[in-house]
Amino acid sequence: MRRALVALLTLLTACAPAVFSAPGWQAVVLDTRVTVRLVDAREFGYCSVTLVGCTVPVGRDCLVLLDRRYxxxxxxxxxxxxxxxxxxxxxxxxxxxxxxxxxxxxxxxxxxxxxxxxxxxxxxxxxxxxxxxxxxxxxxxxxxxxxxxxxxxxxxxxxxxxxxxx
Incomplete structure (x- = not known):
């Protein structure tokens, strides 16, 4: 599962390199590891730029992108x-x-x-x-x-x- 998350995050990084360097935090919520990044919605990658949040769940790991300004x-x-x-x-x-x-x-x-x-x-x-x-x-x-x-x-x-x- 870790490999799948790393591969997915690598793909996202190629699409939106600012994601990994963006401010954010990590939390464990009900045994799910959540990484939250505050980015400009234009950096969401595959999610619509009209949204204010975007989630990439992979098993017990999850990447959450939030529109920083919003x-x-x-x-x-x-x-x-x-x-x-x-x-x-x-x-x-x-x-x-x-x-x-x-x-x-x-x-x-x-x-x-x-x-x-x-x-x-x-x-x-x-x-x-x-x-x-x-x-x-x-x-x-x-x-x-x-x-x-x-x-x-x-x-x-x-x-x-x-x-x-x-």
């Missing part, structure tokens, strides 16, 4: 939803084997973009994280200046359920 200038809620959403993609791969937690098109209640199972689950995970941890990103490796690194119980992706369309 993330650093976002409100704590925006930062939390973005980072937890992208890590939701990581956990979908590492913990759910891309089953998307039973989401089909239920994510559409969040907006049209989230109608696909993969995006619906990631958004559902982000909202479950926000409900469990508030805007505390320390469990995901990010601590805001002046903020204590208090922990919380990170939601188990197997417990995230599709929302009901009410």
């Amino acid at each position: 993330f650093l200038n976002g409100t704590p809620r925006q930062q939390t939803l973005l980072l937890a959403h992208e890590i939701g993609h990581c956990l979908d791969g590492s913990r759910l084997a891309y089953s998307h937690g039973g989401f089909h098109d239920a994510g559409r209640v969040y907006g049209a973009y989230y109608a696909s199972p993969v995006e619906g689950f990631a958004e559902g995970y982000a909202r479950a994280y926000l409900a469990a941890c508030g805007t505390n990103l320390a469990p995901l490796g990010w601590t805001r200046a002046g903020e204590a690194a208090a922990g919380c119980v990170i939601p188990d992706p197997r417990q995230v359920r599709p929302p009901s369309a009410s």
